[in-house]
Amino acid sequence: MSKSERPATQCPVGRTLERVGDGWTLLILRDAAQGLTRFDQFEKSLGVAPNILTKRLAGLVENGLLEKHAYSERPPRYEYLLTDRGRDFAPVLTAMLAFGNRHFALEGVAGQLVDRETGVPAEPIMVDRVSGKPITSEHFAYAPGPAAGPEVLARVAFMAERQAKG
Amino acid sequence: MSKSERPATQCPVGRTLERVGDGWTLLILRDAAQGLTRFDQFEKSLGVAPNILTKRLAGLVENGLLEKHAYSERPPRYEYLLTDRGRDFAPVLTAMLAFGNRHFALEGVAGQLVDRETGVPAEPIMVDRVSGKPITSEHFAYAPGPAAGPEVLARVAFMAERQAKG
DNA sequence: TGGGGTAACTTGCTTTTCGCAAGTGAGTGG
DNA sequence: CCACTCACTTGCGAAAAGCAAGTTACCCCA
Structure with missing residues (x-):
């Protein structure tokens, strides 16, 4: 870039x-x-x-x-x-690992995260730490934060407009 | 690359x-x-x-x-x-969003995920879908899967050796 | 009927970055 | 004292990225 x-x-x-x-x-x-x-x-x-x-x-x-x-x-x-x-960057890598296994493991899973005690493979998903709700567009939306400038506000406005229409 | x-x-x-x-x-x-x-x-x-x-x-x-x-x-x-x-790639982006907000939001949070109903900002973390356990190195380890070849096996062996030593 | 605008590109050229090979400095081991 | 390790740096050719302009194919408006 x-x-x-x-x-x-x-x-x-x-x-x-x-x-x-x-x-x-x-x-x-x-x-x-x-x-x-x-x-x-x-x-x-x-x-x-x-x-x-x-x-x-x-x-x-x-x-x-x-x-x-x-x-x-x-x-x-x-x-x-x-x-x-x-x-603290680990979750990003974990998400990539899970995505790769779901979509690009043609010949089967080569590497995965397993429970140290049980040995059972993990199925990593994102949830809200507080409520435990899965992070999906159904439950959560992108919103401006306290420091949001025009760039973010415009983006959120676009998304809202889009949601209203279609 | x-x-x-x-x-x-x-x-x-x-x-x-x-x-x-x-x-x-x-x-x-x-x-x-x-x-x-x-x-x-x-x-x-x-x-x-x-x-x-x-x-x-x-x-x-x-x-x-x-x-x-x-x-x-x-x-x-x-x-x-x-x-x-x-x-399905969304979790990767969510993880990056959370990481960015935790570490690079110098002037405060500009954009975040909020609960659609309550408006409360989410704190996205990765957990195992089945057990609900947070994905940390304490609970989970990288392990070879059924299709693991020498590349993955060598890597896992290296990690194990490293763990043993300290 | 023709000028302007929009959308989704392509082409050509310049600049930047990358990748490879080789070299360097400061040591250690035999 | 010769080879070897480690952590790099330098130089150079090739690949990729960035920029500007051009292209195709319409529609709108007067």
């Missing part, structure tokens, strides 16, 4: 995508969630070019999802550890 | 990213979920170049998330409608 200064969206999805909405970045986060920490581990696992990896790791550190930590001073060696923010 | 034939991952997250793991593609899906259907609506909303938009829409159609539907034959006019598969 363009690097040039586009006018900084307010949309929370857009905000997320601006920072981590890159293929390699998401794969790095997947691998980090599975316990990879070192440059060459990511390099081998992903088959990514080192210059690209350097950039993506720097971006993740800059945005606070990874922390660069020296585990050896001489020689200088680093590992990249997930921060709390990075760990 | 590279278009050249890399050896087709089995990882469900990887599978998903291969097909829709592109910034513009994800933004198109966001907009489609909010009711946009037409070429020029996406073009204006996203500020994306038309040649790029054409490619992304074609990719989404090819992967079965959108359907190209003629709403006028003369002149030929098309709209792009979410398929069931496309609608």
Whole structure:
């Protein structure tokens, strides 16, 4: 996507995508969630070019999802550890995992989340933490928040108009 | 990322990213979920170049998330409608929305999901549909499925080894 | 009948980014 | 002291993205 200064969206999805909405970045986060920490581990696992990896790791550190930590001073060696923010990204990956299994597991499920105790595969869905209601368009709607600017308001207005008509 | 034939991952997250793991593609899906259907609506909303938009829409159609539907034959006019598969992608966007609001809403929340009846903002989390347990690494682990090949098995083995050590 | 507008693109060109290969620095192991 | 590991950087050609303009096929209005 363009690097040039586009006018900084307010949309929370857009905000997320601006920072981590890159293929390699998401794969790095997947691998980090599975316990990879070192440059060459990511390099081998992903088959990514080192210059690209350097950039993506720097971006993740800059945005606070990874922390660069020296585990050896001489020689200088680093590992990249997930921060709390990075760990908090897990639901996005979980949602992608579930979606991939539902739609792109042609030859059957290759990897899945299972209950540690029972071994039963999970069926991850999104619910509201408080009410427990599943997040569907039936129960929930996109609405402006306290900081909503014209961009979001216009979008919500469009959706409302659309709902009224059709 | 590279278009050249890399050896087709089995990882469900990887599978998903291969097909829709592109910034513009994800933004198109966001907009489609909010009711946009037409070429020029996406073009204006996203500020994306038309040649790029054409490619992304074609990719989404090819992967079965959108359907190209003629709403006028003369002149030929098309709209792009979410398929069931496309609608099923919503949890990923919801997870990104929640993540964005938790971490990148500097000046306050601009857009959020609210309960249609009560107007109370949702706090979307992932749970197992059957047991209702929240999807955390405490309760759930990544495990090979019936179709797991060496790639997934090696990854799981690595994670287990890592867990054992500390 | 003709000028303007809309919608959904395509084409051509420039700029940016990516991917690959090779190189570098600071060590460790034999 | 030679090979090897790790975490990179540099240089270069290829691929992709962005921009502007053009195209097709209508409809509307006077």
